[in-house]
Amino acid sequence: MKKYKNKGVSDKPSVAKETALESDAKPSVAKETALESDAKPSVAKETALESDECIIRAQSLYYEYSAGTPFSKKAVDGVSFSIKRNRITGIIGHTGSGKSTLLQMLNGLLVPMSGDVLLDSESIFRDKKTLRQARFRVGLVFQYPEYQLFEETVRKDISFGPANLGLSEEETEKRVSFACGFTGLDEQLLDKSPFDLSGGQKRRVAIAGIIAMKPDVLILDEPASGLDSAGRRVVFDGLVNYKNSTGAAVVVVSHSMEDMAKYADEVIVMAQGRMIASGSVNEVFSDRKMLTENSLEAPVISIFADELRDRLAARGIDFPKGIYTVEAALSAITALLGKEGMH
Ligand SMILES: Nc1ncnc2c1ncn2[C@@H]1O[C@H](COP(=O)(O)OP(=O)(O)O)[C@@H](O)[C@H]1O
Ligand SMILES: [Mg+2]
Helix, strand or coil: CEECCCCCCCCCCCHHHHHHHHCCCCCCHHHHHHHHHCCCCCHHHHHHHHHHHEEEEEEEEEEEECCCCCCCEEEEEEEEEEEECCCEEEEECCCCCCHHHHHHHHCCCCCCCEEEEEECCEECCCCHHHHHHHHHHEEEECCCHHHHCCCCCHHHHHHHHHHHCCCCHHHHHHHHHHHHHHHCCCHHHCCCCHHHCCHHHHHHHHHHHHHCCCCCEEEEECCCCCCCHHHHHHHHHHHHHHHHHHCCEEEEECCCHHHHHHHCCEEEEEECCEEEEEEEHHHHHHCHHHHHHCCCCCCHHHHHHHHHHHHHHHCCCCCCCCCCCHHHHHHHHHHHHHHHCCC
């Protein structure tokens, strides 16, 4: 498994993110820098660092479907990682690589056959109470969650979780508004039947139902799949805003390398039930060899940027490395045009 040295350093400038980070009781930037400047970080230091920021720790998770039958299927095999607060962790990997199985173990919906999930350093499988707490604190949005809407109105659907938490009607109502804010749902839709909404709106209602529980960890399985680019943006911007305003950890599975490059802080790569790499967007997407070996591709814009860099280098012109988003490519090209006096 590849764990890159510069672990956790995001290459993307994001003012909102940094501000949110700074307002954290325990700012992580200074600590991370301190750690990195150490030639050989001591184990004790690393543990301290991780326990400060880490909200979930997956330890050697193993899961097999139809175990003990001729149809047994290893789905997750010895996977360990930590999920940090105030970060978006992306999970990528081919269909069948174990992503969905993994997510379901993180809130205890599936019980690992071996290994453990620690939530704030305590096993979620310790007893009924810890498991129940995990179900509330770790919100899981399934793939195509709109198929699970079942109430008469959008309001009732979004209220289902908070009402289950035993919150008052007034508080539940506040939570519904709170969740609509992050998912870009017009509150005028609240009294409609979810079945009268468009596909994209239904998706947002389903996501709002989990956000209304204010989870400390929000986990989503391909939340943007099947949506057009405007719909994807609404969903991902909502996740970023939720993370920035609550400091929650967000974990998101996606097939879109473009979305991962744009929104994730850290990326975990799965293949055949194993975690084969983890690191910042820069670390993971610059490792072309690892990606190719696993039939994954870096975002198209970064392939374009590499090609452009080579061609410009042949003409003696420098073009920066580490470009993974359209926005980054645009500003690099604009800066270059300015420098070359070509505008
Ligand atoms: N309910 C199930 N019964 C049997 N096998 C399953 C079941 N769900 C998933 N699998 C198998 O487990 C492996 C991992 O699946 P999954 O976690 O859904 O991967 P991903 O989300 O990355 O596509 C796949 O080989 C898949 O076929
Ligand atoms: Mg899946």
